[in-house]
Amino acid sequence: MMPGPGGGAGPLVMLQALLGPEVVAAVRSDEVERYLVDHRRLYHGRALAIARPRSTEQVSKLLAFCNAQRIGVVPQGGNTSYCGGATPDASGTQLLLSLERMDRIRQLDADDCAMVAEAGCVLAKLQDAAREADRLLPLSLGSEGSCQLGGNLSTNAGGTNVLRYGMARDLVLGLEVVLADGRVLDTLSTLRKDNTGYDVKSLFLGAEGTLGVITAAALRLFPREASLATAFVAVPDIDAAVALLARLRASSGDRLSSFELIPRAALDLLSAHLPDARDPLAAPSPWYVLCEAASARADEDLTAMLAQALEEALAAGQVTDAAVARGARDRESLWSLRERIPEAQRREGLSLKHDVSLPVSHVARFVAEAEAWLRQAAPEGRLVAYGHLGDGNLHFNVSARSATEAEALAARTDAIRRHVHDLVRAHGGSFSAEHGIGALKVDELVRYAPPVELELMRAIKRTFDPQGIMNPGKVLRR
Amino acid sequence: MMPGPGGGAGPLVMLQALLGPEVVAAVRSDEVERYLVDHRRLYHGRALAIARPRSTEQVSKLLAFCNAQRIGVVPQGGNTSYCGGATPDASGTQLLLSLERMDRIRQLDADDCAMVAEAGCVLAKLQDAAREADRLLPLSLGSEGSCQLGGNLSTNAGGTNVLRYGMARDLVLGLEVVLADGRVLDTLSTLRKDNTGYDVKSLFLGAEGTLGVITAAALRLFPREASLATAFVAVPDIDAAVALLARLRASSGDRLSSFELIPRAALDLLSAHLPDARDPLAAPSPWYVLCEAASARADEDLTAMLAQALEEALAAGQVTDAAVARGARDRESLWSLRERIPEAQRREGLSLKHDVSLPVSHVARFVAEAEAWLRQAAPEGRLVAYGHLGDGNLHFNVSARSATEAEALAARTDAIRRHVHDLVRAHGGSFSAEHGIGALKVDELVRYAPPVELELMRAIKRTFDPQGIMNPGKVLRR
Numbered sequence: 001m002m003p004g005p006g007g008g009a010g011p012l013v014m015l016q017a018l019l020g021p022e023v024v025a026a027v028r029s030d031e032v033e034r035y036l037v038d039h040r041r042l043y044h045g046r047a048l049a050i051a052r053p054r055s056t057e058q059v060s061k062l063l064a065f066c067n068a069q070r071i072g073v074v075p076q077g078g079n080t081s082y083c084g085g086a087t088p089d090a091s092g093t094q095l096l097l098s099l100e101r102m103d104r105i106r107q108l109d110a111d112d113c114a115m116v117a118e119a120g121c122v123l124a125k126l127q128d129a130a131r132e133a134d135r136l137l138p139l140s141l142g143s144e145g146s147c148q149l150g151g152n153l154s155t156n157a158g159g160t161n162v163l164r165y166g167m168a169r170d171l172v173l174g175l176e177v178v179l180a181d182g183r184v185l186d187t188l189s190t191l192r193k194d195n196t197g198y199d200v201k202s203l204f205l206g207a208e209g210t211l212g213v214i215t216a217a218a219l220r221l222f223p224r225e226a227s228l229a230t231a232f233v234a235v236p237d238i239d240a241a242v243a244l245l246a247r248l249r250a251s252s253g254d255r256l257s258s259f260e261l262i263p264r265a266a267l268d269l270l271s272a273h274l275p276d277a278r279d280p281l282a283a284p285s286p287w288y289v290l291c292e293a294a295s296a297r298a299d300e301d302l303t304a305m306l307a308q309a310l311e312e313a314l315a316a317g318q319v320t321d322a323a324v325a326r327g328a329r330d331r332e333s334l335w336s337l338r339e340r341i342p343e344a345q346r347r348e349g350l351s352l353k354h355d356v357s358l359p360v361s362h363v364a365r366f367v368a369e370a371e372a373w374l375r376q377a378a379p380e381g382r383l384v385a386y387g388h389l390g391d392g393n394l395h396f397n398v399s400a401r402s403a404t405e406a407e408a409l410a411a412r413t414d415a416i417r418r419h420v421h422d423l424v425r426a427h428g429g430s431f432s433a434e435h436g437i438g439a440l441k442v443d444e445l446v447r448y449a450p451p452v453e454l455e456l457m458r459a460i461k462r463t464f465d466p467q468g469i470m471n472p473g474k475v476l477r478r
Numbered sequence: 479m480m481p482g483p484g485g486g487a488g489p490l491v492m493l494q495a496l497l498g499p500e501v502v503a504a505v506r507s508d509e510v511e512r513y514l515v516d517h518r519r520l521y522h523g524r525a526l527a528i529a530r531p532r533s534t535e536q537v538s539k540l541l542a543f544c545n546a547q548r549i550g551v552v553p554q555g556g557n558t559s560y561c562g563g564a565t566p567d568a569s570g571t572q573l574l575l576s577l578e579r580m581d582r583i584r585q586l587d588a589d590d591c592a593m594v595a596e597a598g599c600v601l602a603k604l605q606d607a608a609r610e611a612d613r614l615l616p617l618s619l620g621s622e623g624s625c626q627l628g629g630n631l632s633t634n635a636g637g638t639n640v641l642r643y644g645m646a647r648d649l650v651l652g653l654e655v656v657l658a659d660g661r662v663l664d665t666l667s668t669l670r671k672d673n674t675g676y677d678v679k680s681l682f683l684g685a686e687g688t689l690g691v692i693t694a695a696a697l698r699l700f701p702r703e704a705s706l707a708t709a710f711v712a713v714p715d716i717d718a719a720v721a722l723l724a725r726l727r728a729s730s731g732d733r734l735s736s737f738e739l740i741p742r743a744a745l746d747l748l749s750a751h752l753p754d755a756r757d758p759l760a761a762p763s764p765w766y767v768l769c770e771a772a773s774a775r776a777d778e779d780l781t782a783m784l785a786q787a788l789e790e791a792l793a794a795g796q797v798t799d800a801a802v803a804r805g806a807r808d809r810e811s812l813w814s815l816r817e818r819i820p821e822a823q824r825r826e827g828l829s830l831k832h833d834v835s836l837p838v839s840h841v842a843r844f845v846a847e848a849e850a851w852l853r854q855a856a857p858e859g860r861l862v863a864y865g866h867l868g869d870g871n872l873h874f875n876v877s878a879r880s881a882t883e884a885e886a887l888a889a890r891t892d893a894i895r896r897h898v899h900d901l902v903r904a905h906g907g908s909f910s911a912e913h914g915i916g917a918l919k920v921d922e923l924v925r926y927a928p929p930v931e932l933e934l935m936r937a938i939k940r941t942f943d944p945q946g947i948m949n950p951g952k953v954l955r956r
Contacts, residue, residue: 110724111837111839114837156677158673166648167673170644179930183933185934186928187928190906191835191836191870191907191911192640192869192870192871193636193866193870193908194911195633195636195645195911195912195914195915197923197927197931198684198953199680199681202681205677206675206676206677207676224728246588246589246701249774252775253774253778254773295731295732296727296732297729300731358669359589360589361589361590391670392669392671393670429669430671430673432673433669433671434671435673437673437675452657452662460678460941476675
C-alpha cells in the first residue's frame with residue numbers, strides 16, 4: 001500500500017477513523033456523475049473520497065487533517081459551476097467535500113431583515129423561507145432549484161436581480177468560514193454596519209473555495225415584493241436599449257429589478273428547439289428587452305407605470321413594439337423565454353460561451369465590432385449575445401450555423417476566445433462577469449488581471465493556505 | 479545631525495530632492511492645527527514633513543522612498559476623523575501625506591451610472607457633479623462639506639443614506655491604490671460585475687490607510703432623486719420606532735432612505751444651546767424619528783404616501799404625533815435638528831461617545847439595560863442616544879448632567895466604555911459602526927474582534943506592509 005500524502009487507502013482509512021464512514025466514504029459508482037462530472041461535462045474528475053459533514057466542527061476536523069497530510073480539498077455545493085470550479089482533478093488524490101448536509105436555516109429575523117443559513121442550503125429553499133417571513137432574498141438565478149448558498153457566495157453569483165440588489169457579495173452581512181488549517185472564522189453577525197478592521201470576509205466571496213470553506217452566512221433580506229410589472233419589448237438596436245434602461249430606471253423610481261437583452265437569434269433558437277416557446281410580438285425585431293419592475297407596495301400600479309413609460313419610449317423611437325404581462329401566467333411565459341435560452345443552445349449543439357461584462361455605454365460598440373469580426377473570421381458561427389444589460393453583463397455565445405459546421409467552429413474556439421476577450425479588455429470590460437474562474441479561466445486571469453493585483457492574490461493565497469490544499473489549481477495556478 | 483531611519487533633516491532633504499519643495503515641506507506653524515490636530519482635539523501630533531502630491535506617480539515615489547527608509551506615512555484627507563485615524567504620533571518622525579491636491583474628477587458617465595474621482599475630492603463636490611449629470615451619489619454625512627473621498631473610503635463611511643444605498647464600500651466599483659512599496663494597484667473599472675479572482679480592493683475599504691493609500695476610486699451612481707418626503711415623528715418607545723421602520727419600508731415600496739432615532743434629551747440640548755432650534759411638535763415625547771423617503775420619479779406624491787402611512791401608524795399606536803415637511807424649508811429645518819445634535823453636545827461640554835451598532839430587533843432592550851445601568855453606576859451622566867436606527871447604528875453618548883458633574887463623569891470614562899461595549903457584544907452588536915478604529919479604538923478591537931479574525935488581519939498587514947510604514951499604530955497595534 002502506498003503511504004504518504006494523498007496516496008491510496010491510507011488517508012481514507014484515517015479520515016474514516018476521524019469522522020466515521022457515515023461522513024467519509026469512497027465515491028460509489030452511481031455517484032460519479034453527480035459529484036465528479038461538472039454541469040457542462042467539461043471536466044471528469046476522480047476523488048480520494050467524498051466527505052459529507054453535518055457540522056462546522058466536522059469540516060474543521062477534516063481540514064486540519066488534510067492540511068497536516070497535504071491532501072487537496074475540493075468543496076462542492078450544488079455542482080452547477082460553469083467553469084469546473086467544483087470538480088476534483090483526475091489524480092484521485094483530492095478529497096471531495098460536499099456541503100449538502102449542512103442545510104439548516106439557523107436564524108431568520110424579519111425585523112432585522114436578516115437570516116443565517118448554512119452553506120448547503122439550496123437557494124430556492126432560502127428564497128421560500130424569506131417569503132414566508134414576508135421578506136425577500138433577492139438572489140435569483142437559473143439554477144436556483146439546485147445550486148447551494150456556499151457555491152453562490154464562493155463564486156459571488158449574479159443573476160437577474162443584480163441591477164437593483166447587487167451581487168451575492170452585496171447581500172452578505174457575515175460569514176462562518178473554516179480555514180485551511182481547521183481554524184474557524186466566525187463573523188456571523190447580522191449587523192448592517194460593523195467597521196471593525198479589515199473586511200476579511202470579502203476575500204472568501206468569489207474565492208471559489210481556494211482560501212477556506214464557507215460553512216454559513218448571514219444574509220440581508222428586503223421587504224417582500226408585493227407588486228410586479230413585466231414587459232417584453234422590441235428595440236431597434238442596443239443603443240436604444242441603453243437609452244430605454246436609463247428611461248425606465250428614472251420613470252420607475254429606480255424600481256427596475258431586471259433588464260435583460262435578447263437577440264432575434266435567441267428567439268429563433270427557441271422556436272426551433274422548444275415548440276411551445278412563442279414569440280410574444282407580431283413582427284420580428286433584431287433585439288428585445290425583457291424588463292421587470294418590482295415594489296414592496298401592494299397597491300402600486302407598476303404595470304400602468306411601465307406601460308406609460310413604454311408609450312413614451314415608443315414615441316421617442318427607442319421602442320418599436322411591446323407586450324406587457326397581464327397577470328402571473330403572462331409573466332412566467334415571458335420569463336421562460338429568457339430562462340430557456342441556455343437549454344435551446346444546448347439542443348442546438350456547440351456553443352462557445354463567453355461571460356463578459358462591459359461599461360453599459362460600450363455594449364453597443366463592442367457587439368458591433370465583435371460581430372463584424374466574427375463574420376470574417378468565423379463564418380460558421382452565429383452570434384447569440386444575451387444577458388443582463390442592466391449590469392453590462394453579456395453571455396456572448398457563438399453557436400454553429402449548422403451541425404455540419406460545428407467541427408470547423410470548434411477548431412476556432414481558442415482564436416475566438418482570444419479575440420473576444422481582447423476586445424472586451426479594449427472596451428474596459430471583464431472576461432469574467434458572474435460565472436467565476438474555476439479551472440476553465442485560470443490562464444485568462446493570468447493574461448488579463450493587472451499584474452500587481454495578481455501578485456496580491458498570490459500573496460493572499462500563500463498567507464491563507466500555505467500548504468496549498470484548498471481547491472488546488474482553481475482561480476490561481478498551483 | 480541624526481542620520482538613519484526617520485530621524486532629523488536627512489529624510490526631509492532627500493524627499494525634497496526627490497519631489498521638490500513644492501510637494502514636500504516642513505509643516506508651517508500656521509498649519510499645525512489644520513494637519514496635526516484631529517477634529518475632536520484628542521490627538522496632537524508632530525510630523526517629519528508634509529507631502530502634498532499632485533499625482534499617483536508622486537505618491538508612488540514617496541511610498542517607495544519611505545518604505546526603503548522605513549519612514550512611517552500617515553495619509554490624511556479632510557481631517558474629520560472621530561478616532562484620530564489621520565493624525566501622526568508625537569515622535570515627529572512620520573510623514574504626513576495629504577491627498578488634498580489630488581482633487582480631479584477623472585470621468586463621469588451617466589449611462590454607466592459611474593464616476594471616477596481622486597481621493598482628495600471633497601465629498602460635496604462629488605455629490606454636486608453627480609447631480610449636474612442627473613445622477614445621485616448617495617453617500618451623505620455631516621462633514622460632507624470638508625471630508626474627502628479617500629478618507630470616506632478608507633473608513634468605509636456610513637451616514638444618513640445607508641438604509642437604502644449602503645455604506646461607502648457598497649458604492650465602490652474599483653480603486654487605484656499605491657501600496658507600501660510604491661507599486662500601483664489599478665482596478666479602476668466602472669464595471670458592475672467583475673468576478674476575476676479575489677476581491678482585493680475590499681481590503682483597502684475600511685483599512686484606514688494601513689495597507690496602502692487610496693488615490694482614486696470608481697463609484698456607483700444612481701438615478702437622481704426627484705421627489706422627497708420628510709417627517710418628524712413622535713413615538714412612544716423604541717419598539718414602536720422599530721415597528722414603524724418595517725411599516726414605512728413596506729408602504730413606501732422600500733424607498734425609505736433615512737430613519738433616524740432622536741431622544742427627548744437631544745431636543746432639550748438643542749433648545750438649551752441653539753435658541754433657533756424649534757421643537758416641531760406641540761407636546762413632548764420620549765423618542766422621535768426623523769424619516770425620509772425618496773424617489774427618482776418627479777411625479778410621485780411621496781408626501782401623501784408618507785402622511786397616509788403615518789395616519790395608519792397613529793391608529794396602530796406606533797406613533798403619537800407627526801409633522802410632515804411641506805416644502806424644502808420645512809425639510810431643512812427638520813434635518814438641521816438632527817444634524818446639529820453634535821454641536822449642541824459640544825456646547826454642553828463633556829460627551830462620552832460610543833459609536834455602536836446592534837441588530838435592529840435588539841436596540842430597545844439594549845438601550846433599556848444600558849440606561850438602567852447608567853442610572854446606578856454613573857448618576858452624573860445623561861444618556862443622549864441617537865442615530866441611524868434603520869441600520870441599527872446608535873451614537874450612544876453620555877453627557878454630564880451639569881458642568882459641576884463633568885469631572886466625576888470623566889473619571890468614569892473607561893468604566894462606562896467597558897460596560898457599554900460589553901453589553902453591545904452581549905446583544906450581538908459591534909463597538910465600531912461607522913467611525914472606524916483609528917488610534918482611539920485599537921485596544922477595543924483586540925478585545926472584541928474574534929481572535930481568528932484578528933490573526934488574519936495581522937497576517938494581511940504583514941503581507942501588504944512588511945516594513946510597517948503605513949499609518950503605524952492605527953487599527954492594529956505595532
